[in-house]
Amino acid sequence: MPGEMDKPLISHHLVDSNYSLAEVPSEAPKVGILGSGDFAHSLATRLVGSGFCVLVGSRNPKRTAGLFPAAAQVTSQEEAVACPEVILVAMFREHYSSLCSLRDQLTGKILVDVSNPTEQEHLQYHQSNAEYLASLFPTSTVVKAFNVISAWTMQSGPRDGNRQVPICSNHPEAKHTISLMARSMGFTPVDMGSLASAREVEAMPLRLLPDWKVPALLALGLFVFFYAYNFTRDVLQPYVQENKNKFYKLPVSVVNTSLPCVAFVLLSLVYLPGVLAAALQLQRGTKYRRFPDWLDHWLQHRKQIGLLSFFCAALHVLYSLCLPLRRSHRYDLVNLAVKQVLANNSHLWVEEEVWRMEIYISLGLLAFGTLSLLAVTSLPSIANSLNWKEFSFVQSTLGFVALVLSTLHTLTYGWTRAFEESRYKFYLPPTFTLTLLVPCTIILAKALFFLPCFSRRLSKIRRGWEKDGDVKFTLPASQALAQKTSHV
Template sequence: MAVEGTLSVSNSPLISLRNGGPVPGGGGGGTGGAFRPNGNRRSVAILGSGDFARALAARLLSAGYAVAVGSRDPKAAAERMPPQAELLGRAEAAASAALVVVALHHEHYATLAELGGALAGRVLVDVSNRSPAQRREQRRRKRGGGSGGGDGRTQRSNAEFLAEMFPHSHVVKAFNVVSAWALQGGPRDSSKRVPVCGDSVEARAAVMQLARDLGFAPLDMGALSSAASVEELPLRLFPLWRFPVLLCLALSLFFFLYAFVHEVVHPFAVHGRSEFYKIPVEVVNATLPVVALSLLALVYVPGALAAALQLWHATKWRHFPPWLDRWLRCRKQLGLLAFFYAGLHAIYSLALPLRRSYRYRLLDDAYRQVQSGLTSSWDEEQVWRMETYISLGIMALGLMVLLAITSLPSVSDALNWREFSFIQSKLGVVALAVSTLHALTFGWRRAFEAEHYHFHLPPVFVLALPLPCATLLARLLLALPCCSRPLERVRRGHEGSPFRGTCGAAARRPIGDITSIV
């Protein structure tokens, strides 16, 4: 296999997409003359004249390629294309370059049928995605349990269909995850990754080199059979966010209703006071920190469960249950949602003194103090409580900001694994501990005073404490030498008898020879 986009073919010179002109000495064992030299070796043809074709042509020209655009109406297309691009008919454009980008929708592939001879031996780059109609038809057939009738076009990828149309060409799937905007503005962070798949190794290498020349990071996905999954990538709507968002909404609804009953319904039912004005701000602000702390705890619960399972089975090779595996893969989303709720809580808390109800209440307290003859309402204990819990809240939010920033691809890519693990694991647990202390100092003694139990229900903040406290306790137990040492052995590939209450013996067991480590 050639390197850096060099194509090895039989009965023809060795062609390089990077260097101009053929390089002598090629041949043997390639694709049977698939990539015949045809003029400038840095030339690319584009079939289509839409927005994507225009953006790709401009990007190719800026990278130093000669671009030929094939259109059914070259004169009309010339108004939309960069002036440096050569506008030709489709047949002429297909014959002008060894690499041809098919920038057409799937439903327009039939218009290319007459180009079979011109496209023979060429590398065809399919950049299309499945249309909504194709996806609806595919879902309908899946629900019906059928394998698809007729020609089965909705059951295979667009790239495979194109390969069947042109069996003498080398079809490669690429650039379907890149938008016209990304081509115009240049790749940014995660948008740099371009999956590439195709049955011809040489054709795949050529397209990957083209992607590098355009500033993207190609990702080799193997054979063309992977094209179906590649075509699904840009059409997925937050697949890893579905469970975290649903869980977040469920927790929000539960805690909101709980706070509504506790803070609004109880005063109205027992004392006849209408405090429904609390719903927009106070009830919402009572819900936000509870959900944020619960979500942050749920980020570290699956890690503790996974460690416990590895200790119990004394192996790291046993698969986790599917529910735990899905939970582990959505921890980043849970953490970002926790940060979002914590940020909203901070904003709502800063807005509390701005409300008219707060000012009325402050004036009433001052009037009652004057009427009772008090010269000072200073409460040393409450002052210290307030100062402490505000300070802890600020520190917790700052740590969550750090966790959120390091989860960004542009930041995480700049960290090695040890640095990333230290921030997300060690500092993450510290953030959970500080957040829990913030909730504890906020509640202070109210968790033990009967007057704060409305309808015999504890205050809202009490509901946020069990899960993070249990998570911190589990992390503390796993950090003990009797658990951390056998866990380290298991994660280094050692296997032994199942872990069932033998942590002391396991901790004293020798590490063993390095040859026994998988």
């Protein structure tokens, strides 16, 4: 029999005595709460609203009563724990020991630790709050739950039924009881295994976007590098060598030549690890050897890198569209017109320049449109509604199309400039040439993998074939782990 599902929802004698449907009207189930702070207050409010009978245990019931909803019964700690099978402990860790006098009454009951350590406490204590509670009450069953929910969300209720509550305990039945309790309060319980995970669960509310740290630093680093590079080429060189003041370019123009480089490099870094993984599999002749750690991490952060690439691309679009709004653009235009008149040129038209610009604008917009589709399908609610084939089509196929379109956009932007000596300011090559290296390698590698000799071997490997072994019983490639290598 599998899983939590085969646990009785209550101890058996209760089934017999209390609840025979539509015969004996049962009383609402009882829950005890120890503590009188904000979170205790929010828990009480939410539990009362979800149809529970709530007993709040306080050392000073009279003073505390006013803070709790009328339907919650505020009483002494002894009375509050006497009847309910489930007791929520909403106190600071340092007050846990004050409950030791209740040890006998708590025997055989479920104690739910809902606390969060502060960042400092988390570093200071090696043992999680929940494990500490369990060590104080060895005859009770301790469950860690609800700590990831803020008092505010707890009180007002989750807006949709999708708020997750990680739950862990050494006692599967107790975990199941609290899971159902969470569900009836409107949350989605998530099984986190045994109480040993409590430290990890307590660390969750202390996290600050851990998946984004490396990608964000990467993007920032790239931006700083390209900004400095472009500053040297576009502002410093004219100032030093031609004594021209172009410092007004700092806020918009230099930013707008740096942003697309960051976006383009980041986009290529989304597709590079997949190529490396495929090459590694080809070389090793098996998919059953683990990738090196750095590659594994890289593969897992592709979504974040891709979204940052999209963000930079979107800013690049906005900055570019703002160019004609600038006063400097207006002055340049007027001065050009005046120059034409003075030079007595009645018609200005450089066909090549016109074509270059029309094409690279169009390619840029198409690349951005494709990237937007990728970004939209990264939204959790949309990703959830796609099957694997669809998700992979969008992220892998459309993503590669976006990469090719961006490369063409960059190449058209560059045109022949890479070959003109005048473009090498301070001997530095034009910025766009720097960014083309990785994407072109990826496109070449992908093209190579399409050759029958490689593609056949690769698909054999991904279906379980090994160079030095025989075919295993594996499921079709559409479900295979190896494919994690080919989506964002």
